[in-house]
Amino acid sequence: MMKRALISVSDKTGIVEFAKQLVDLGVEIISTGGTAKKLTEAGVDVIGISDVTGFPECLDGRVKTLHPNIHAGLLAMRSNDKHMQQLEELQITPIDLVVVNLYPFKQTILKEDVTREEAIENIDIGGPTMLRSAAKNFQDVAVVVDPEDYHTVLEEVAAHQQVSDETKFYLCSKVFEHTAHYDTLIAHYMREQRQATDLPEVMSMSFEKVQDMRYGENPHQKAAFYKEVSNTKGCLTNAEQLHGKALSFNNINDTNGALELLKEFDEPTVVACKHANPCGVGSADSIYDAYVKAYKADPVSIYGGIVVANREIDAPTAEEINKIFVEIVVAPSYTQDALAILKKKKNIRVLTLDNIMQKQPDTAYDLKKVSGGLLVQTVNHALLPEHIEVVTKTQPTKEQMEDLKFAWKVVKHVKSNGIAIGKDKMSMGVGPGQVNRIWACKQAIDHAVEHLGEDALKGASLASDAFFPFTDCVEEAAKAGISCIIQPGGSIRDKASIEACDKHGIAMVFTGMRHFKH
The missing domain is CATH 3.40.140.20 (AICAR transformylase, duplication domain)
Incomplete structure (x- = not known):
């Protein structure tokens, strides 16, 4: 039976309503800092964290929950008589539910003007510790890191006065995915800060899902598109789709290749690509003339292909593009007339990408997955040596x-x-x-x-x-x-x-x- 919950969240989406419903179900709430303030202001009865620990929050909030009265209440195994006897002797009340999400480290480091000091101050210590304690003891403690799971927890507690074992294990696995992602972001940020270009002995990487795909390279394969968590300007992950159906697995792979070639050119240039290989490339004084060259280079292969441009697409260029079928057009911008022309075709995907010419930093890696392993190399930014x-x-x-x-x-x-x-x-x-x-x-x-x-x-x-x-x-x-x-x-x-x-x-x-x- 669920009796006590600890709530401490940075993302306060839905937290007041969630806490109110827990209280209505007979659960008492422990809370900390800003979360306690928000819940109290909303009329939710809250036990302050210091009332549980017997110790004041200190060091500007750096130390709040790092205390035996919290972690013993999380880690005690209810089926272990010795554990429960020790809790009784120490006058520690078990905690049955932990609702924690972490300091916004990702949002902090993505800010343009963030300082190292600000980033480090947004590294959560107590939050991951509570999450890991609760997740380790998932048989007895439900642990929620995602507001999307509030409804499931409330539904099960209302029906059974507790969360099912199946759901607790699901929540537990979600926690370890979340904390691994969080720690990986911190490690990656630290490497960037020291401008490390070496290949580390242990490589941890983390990506966030952009979208599920209908299928992979072939219809029988499952696929999804993930993005790096960094300021990936000029990358396809930051493109905005203005028209057409969702990109496929092959669309994304092929378009990325076209964009990488486009970044080699400073003058107005158009790259046409098919099956990850360039089929037509043209440079000229205008983007219209560049497109005409790219088309003339291979008028057969460009059909059903991908067109990327490093200048704004104007109406005459859009008219030329529309004379054939192309899957995708990517450019930094479009005139209103050009966009209207391209949108006349239902099946074309039209994307805009700011900073289309920006290359990846030297600290980026090029990855190739092989069975049972990963090949990693630095990105190929070189073109020609100083002397030929x-x-x-x-x-x-x-x-x-x-x-x-x-x-x-x-x-x-x-x-x-x-x-x-x-x-x-x-x-x-x-x-x-x-x-x-x-x-x-x-x-x-x-x-x-x-x-x-x-x-x-x-x-x-x-x-x-x-x-x-x-x-x-x-x-x-x-x-x-x-x-x-x-x-x-x-x-x-x-x-x-x-x-x-x-x-x-x-x-x-x-x-x-x-x-x-x-």
Whole structure:
């Protein structure tokens, strides 16, 4: 039978009504600080925490509930005669229900101007201790950390004068999830404060659910979308959807890849993406011209794909987008006319994302889950080293060097083995995810010729995410009319590739940096 509850909450949603109904059910309430004040003002009879502990709250409220009279009342096992005898001897009353939620550490650290001192002051000590004590003794103590569970507790107490064992175990497991999340946020904040870029010996991470998904990569798989608890500006988790149905698992994965490539460009740029690979990229003086380039690069693959832009979408650009079916459009903003045009199509998803060009901090990690483990690496913010080397007799012109850098940005975000061809700030052909480099090269060239014509690649630039193991890619590039190549170098056959370039009058640049993406 439930007789006594301890209530101490930072989130006071619904707490007054909950406490009143407990009192009506014959439960007496112990409370602390601001919670006691709120309940008292609402007419709820409350026993002050100091009346239970016999000790005043002190140190600006840092010490209130850390006392044997509280924790013995929580941890005593009712089925253990020795425990109950000790409580009687010590004149300690058992506590049957704990309702606690913690200092708002997350909300505090998400504030733009938060100081370290303010963050640390919002680390709860007594709250997690009470939660863990009560949860450990879940057979005898119900413990509530989420206002969503108030109704269930009240319903069961009203019906049976206690909370069922099944519900108490559910509440217990919820508590340990909550305290683990809370402690992980604190640990993550501390690492950020010391700007740690090392990989820790023990890795704890915590994410909060954004939404359940209809299914995962395939209809038979369950899926949900989670977000990091931090100031993740420029990330898809902070996008606002203006139109269309909810994003799917594959939508989110593919759109994220498109956004990561977009962040490589400062000038007005549009990236079209399909199945996590770029299919068209264009940069220009206006977002309209950038879109036209991205579309022309691959008018077949962009159909049903994803379009992301780093400038406001205007009406002419929206009209062009609406000429085909695309799944998703993401941009920092839209003119009113552009938004009205895009919304004419029922099935398009339209999202706006502030700070679309902001990259993750250097302290962020790139994660890949494998069976039974986790691969962790720092994020790939690098593009080119400070010095790159022209290794051929032919030197690239200034314009060709710009095209090489453009193609290099694209290939960085193509699945390996990857080849990207660019010209005049437009992707011409992309060969992604092949099991050997020559297939990727041929695919990129064939793709460009098919969509842009036999002579489209004359004077174009080719980028390879890793070195050429043989001269075959150079020979294919020469047949297509490609004038310059950028690649990491580092093969034992580099000399042969250089000689092949010299034979065909192709300029080749070694970066000394590869960009595998698996």
